[in-house]
Amino acid sequence: MTAGRLRAALDELEVPYTAEGDGAFLVTLPGERRHRTLVWLLVGTHELLVESFVCRQPDENAEGVYRYLLQRNASLRGVGYALDSSGDIHLVGRLGLDGVTTAEIDTLLGTVLDTSDADFNPILERGFASAIRREWAWRTRTGQPVKNLEAFRHLVQP
Known part of the structure; x- marks a missing residue:
């Protein structure tokens, strides 16, 4: 039961979260540049989806923002920048269900938090x-x- 393993990992890590139905968890992480980072962890049939909204669609210089994000993707582990249909910016990753361990969840959440927090101001500078x-x-x-x-x-x- 992967949802149970995920809940146990989140409890062990002592991160604040809410369970939103069977296999859906919304984690709240404190930030420095951003007040907080919200991360969805969604248990699927074959994988765990990790998704976090970073910033809305840039008002200007979208090409510069997207270039920055693509260059950052090369150095990220477990997640990468993606755009939704509106052009809003998200961090998204997928993890095989066998990889749902406390250590791997800690790494994923740390990567999302560090990346979102470190890149927030550079994104705003380029796009707003x-x-x-x-x-x-x-x-x-x-x-x-x-x-x-x-x-x-x-x-x-x-």
Whole structure:
């Protein structure tokens, strides 16, 4: 029973999750650049599907964003970047059911978290620079804090 092994692995790893039906688990991982990363683990007939939404479709420079993601795919283990039909960006992976072990789930979740968190700002810089500049200008003009935009200061100041 793979769903039972997966539940036991998640419990052993002490990661927060909710079971959403038989064989569907939504894991919540804390991040640094991103507040949190949500990861679906879906037990199928022959494989475990791992999927995590990373970012919506870029507003601009989609080619640059997608080039960055394809280059990153070459260094990832167990997951890779993919686009849905709307162009939104996800990390997706598949694991044979025999590979559902605590160590492998730990590795997969770690890869998703590290990748999503490390690549979040570079994706935003490439695909949402104009929106970041507009938001920065509006916040400074209206006296709003820019603390959560500090990582993008280089985009608004020469």
